[in-house]
Amino acid sequence: MVRRDRSCERSEVTDLVLRPETPTDHRTVEELTRDAFWNLQVPGCDEHFLVHRMRTHPDFLPELTFVAELEGRIVGYVMTSRSRLIGAHDELPTITMGPIVVHPERQRRGIGRQLVHHVLERAKGYAAVVILGHPHNYVSYGFRNAKDLGIAAEDGSHPLGLLAIELAPGALKNGGWRARFSDVFEPVEGLDAFDATFPPRAKAWQPSQELFAMVVRAHVT
Numbered sequence: 776m777v778r779r780d781r782s783c784e785r786s787e788v789t790d791l792v793l794r795p796e797t798p799t800d801h802r803t804v805e806e807l808t809r810d811a812f813w814n815l816q817v818p819g820c821d822e823h824f825l826v827h828r829m830r831t832h833p834d835f836l837p838e839l840t841f842v843a844e845l846e847g848r849i850v851g852y853v854m855t856s857r858s859r860l861i862g863a864h865d866e867l868p869t870i871t872m873g874p875i876v877v878h879p880e881r882q883r884r885g886i887g888r889q890l891v892h893h894v895l896e897r898a899k900g901y902a903a904v905v906i907l908g909h910p911h912n913y914v915s916y917g918f919r920n921a922k923d924l925g926i927a928a929e930d931g932s933h934p935l936g937l938l939a940i941e942l943a944p945g946a947l948k949n950g951g952w953r954a955r956f957s958d959v960f961e962p963v964e965g966l967d968a969f970d971a972t973f974p975p976r977a978k979a980w981q982p983s984q985e986l987f988a989m990v991v992r993a994h995v996t
């Protein structure tokens with residue numbers, strides 16, 4: 776069911792089913808991920824390959840990975856992995872959400888919001904969520920630029936898209952943290968062969984790639 780939001784003329788989805796991913800969902804989720812990211816950040820995309828590889832990686836957190844189903848069809852997905860904050864004397868366990876996807880025809884109707892809240896409500900025992908993403912997608916949940924929470928990238932820099940939210944109050948108070956994501960995010964061979972198992976699709980430029988390039992290069996002071 777959709778409810779009309781008259782203030783902004785958008786329809787919020789109200790009867791979404793959020794549930795853990797099962798093996799029979801795998802290909803559908805990969806197709807959905809490819810559809811949502813295709814040509815968005817670069818010509819083509821590799822996020823469906825990342826999803827495929829992540830499921831067998833030790834950092835994968837299946838208990839914090841969910842599909843969103845609407846009228847029996849998977850329309851959204853959030854995948855979560857282990858990450859860490861490295862301090863001068865200690866380490867903190869954190870989680871990283873991503874990829875997060877909503878079917879292009881269902882975006883801006885609150886599905887992504889329900890998926891993110893579902894993870895945040897269940898992420899017990901972790902100090903924080905640390906992600907790399909477009910700030911505009913995450914600030915409304917309370918994510919802040921990581922620098923404001925005392926977190927830098929591994930190389931000490933402060934990317935605009937490095938974002939974090941504290942889960943355990945006061946957990947980050949020492950500051951001086953460096954974010955370490957799972958090595959599953961490192962580039963590997965095999966994307967072209969994997970992508971060839973999906974229907975052919977043209978790679979092309981679109982303006983969102985320019986925005987992505989700006990966000991990747993931008994750092995905060």
Ligand SMILES: CC(C)(COP(=O)(O)OP(=O)(O)OC[C@H]1O[C@@H](n2cnc3c(N)ncnc32)[C@H](O)[C@@H]1OP(=O)(O)O)[C@@H](O)C(=O)NCCC(=O)NCCS
Nearest residue numbers: 811875876877882883884885886887888908909911912915
């Ligand atoms: C990002 C994505 C998962 C958000 O899911 P969604 O269902 O469209 O998002 P929601 O409708 O739940 O919106 C949640 C909030 O995110 C923000 N947001 C989402 N899309 C946005 C956009 N295009 N521009 C600005 N803010 C956006 C807004 O704050 C929004 O809240 P609001 O509608 O009250 O303003 C979805 O748009 C998507 O799959 N995009 C392509 C893949 C992608 O970019 N993934 C994230 C990589 S960082």
